[in-house]
Amino acid sequence: VAAPINLRDYEALARERLPKFLWDFIEGGAEDELTIAENLAAFRRIHLRPRVLVDVSRRDLSTTVLGQPISMPVMVGPASMQRAAHAEGELATARAAGAAGTLAVFSAGSFYSIRQIAAAASGPLWFQLYPLINREATARMVANAEAAGCKAIVLTVTAFYGARRERHIREPLVTTPEMQIGNLAEVGYPDVYDGVADPMVPLTWADMEWVRSLSRLPLVLKGVLTPEDADTAIDHGVEAIIVSNHGGRQIDGVLPAIEALPEIAERVAGRIEVLMDGGVRRGTDVLKALALGARAVLLGRPILWGLGVAGEAGVARVLGLLRGEIDNAMAQLGVPDVKGIGRSLVRLAR
Ligand SMILES: Cc1cc2nc3c(=O)[nH]c(=O)nc-3n(C[C@H](O)[C@H](O)[C@H](O)COP(=O)(O)O)c2cc1C
Numbered sequence: 001v002a003a004p005i006n007l008r009d010y011e012a013l014a015r016e017r018l019p020k021f022l023w024d025f026i027e028g029g030a031e032d033e034l035t036i037a038e039n040l041a042a043f044r045r046i047h048l049r050p051r052v053l054v055d056v057s058r059r060d061l062s063t064t065v066l067g068q069p070i071s072m073p074v075m076v077g078p079a080s081m082q083r084a085a086h087a088e089g090e091l092a093t094a095r096a097a098g099a100a101g102t103l104a105v106f107s108a109g110s111f112y113s114i115r116q117i118a119a120a121a122s123g124p125l126w127f128q129l130y131p132l133i134n135r136e137a138t139a140r141m142v143a144n145a146e147a148a149g150c151k152a153i154v155l156t157v158t159a160f161y162g163a164r165r166e167r168h169i170r171e172p173l174v175t176t177p178e179m180q181i182g183n184l185a186e187v188g189y190p191d192v193y194d195g196v197a198d199p200m201v202p203l204t205w206a207d208m209e210w211v212r213s214l215s216r217l218p219l220v221l222k223g224v225l226t227p228e229d230a231d232t233a234i235d236h237g238v239e240a241i242i243v244s245n246h247g248g249r250q251i252d253g254v255l256p257a258i259e260a261l262p263e264i265a266e267r268v269a270g271r272i273e274v275l276m277d278g279g280v281r282r283g284t285d286v287l288k289a290l291a292l293g294a295r296a297v298l299l300g301r302p303i304l305w306g307l308g309v310a311g312e313a314g315v316a317r318v319l320g321l322l323r324g325e326i327d328n329a330m331a332q333l334g335v336p337d338v339k340g341i342g343r344s345l346v347r348l349a350r
Contacts, residue, residue: 241274
């Protein structure tokens with residue numbers, strides 16, 4: 001691929017350029033990787049219903065998430081290991097997201113600490129928490145994120161236990177001394193990354209009050225796939241949920257995220273904000289997700305592809321390409337404003 005013109009081209013380039021163990025880490029998932037494939041295939045089963053002769057000469061892609069204006073309904077999702085894909089890692093991603101006018105979520109498992117990332121960033125940030133066994137250190141990690149100016153805490157609930165990623169078992173991650181998790185080092189865990197968040201503790205709903213007590217920031221729950229859990233999350237006072245199966249990385253055979261979305265959005269019925277991730281690769285995917293009840297989507301692997309290929313410029317281009325596709329799709333479909341998108345934009349396969 002000489003000049004990439006879509007996200008898939010970045011995937012192909014990243015595959016050529018990244019070492020195999022890293023490519024496998026980024027691309028791979030649990031067991032037979034059925035859910036990874038289904039996350040993508042499920043978008044193909046949803047059809048768009050264009051409306052004609054609408055004035056779409058001016059198109060508005062902007063929206064808000066938890067009150068934060070963003071220039072398009074696409075955010076950068078949390079992903080660890082960014083510094084392995086590019087020396088500037090999370091710093092490059094943060095700069096590119098800010099330049100694109102959107103929000104970026106950074107993982108507790110980032111190599112650069114949230115303090116370092118915030119110093120480089122020009123746009124809004126959320127901090128994604130993996131709680132530690134040591135509660136006091138967890139509290140300091142969240143306090144660091146709050147002090148760095150993060151606007152929300154995202155609690156990921158899909159990865160408390162190590163996953164059966166078979167590519168990873170066959171081709172273990174090559175770790176080097178630079179692969180230190182900055183957020184952990186800053187709260188007294190100088191551990192080298194070993195492929196699982198070592199000092200992490202599995203939580204239950206009973207711990208939600210404690211999580212809440214760590215910060216006054218809005219709390220977002222990442223990894224909800226059922227309306228039942230969406231209800232329980234609302235009972236526990238979360239401000240938003242991210243419908244996600246962790247990009248098929250944790251457990252194989254679960255619902256594709258885009259198929260889980262509509263019944264969750266129906267149950268939530270506007271009580272809190274609903275976001276989604278998993279398999280978003282095209283502007284039309286973004287519009288389908290919005291039609292099915294997401295306020296915005298997050299990107300996982302495509303950001304890492306851009307980062308691995310060309311650092312900040314690569315992430316900027318990935319976000320720019322997707323923006324262009326969304327804008328064009330809006331023109332083609334008769335959608336002047338993403339905020340007006342409703343269920344009538346799609347028909348689910350019968
Ligand atoms: C290499 C890699 C690392 C990830 N690390 C995290 C993480 O630290 N925390 C988290 O909540 N999700 C993590 N994720 C999951 C993403 O946030 C997201 O849910 C998923 O990648 C979305 O699917 P997509 O890759 O198809 O866009 C990671 C994903 C990848 C590919």
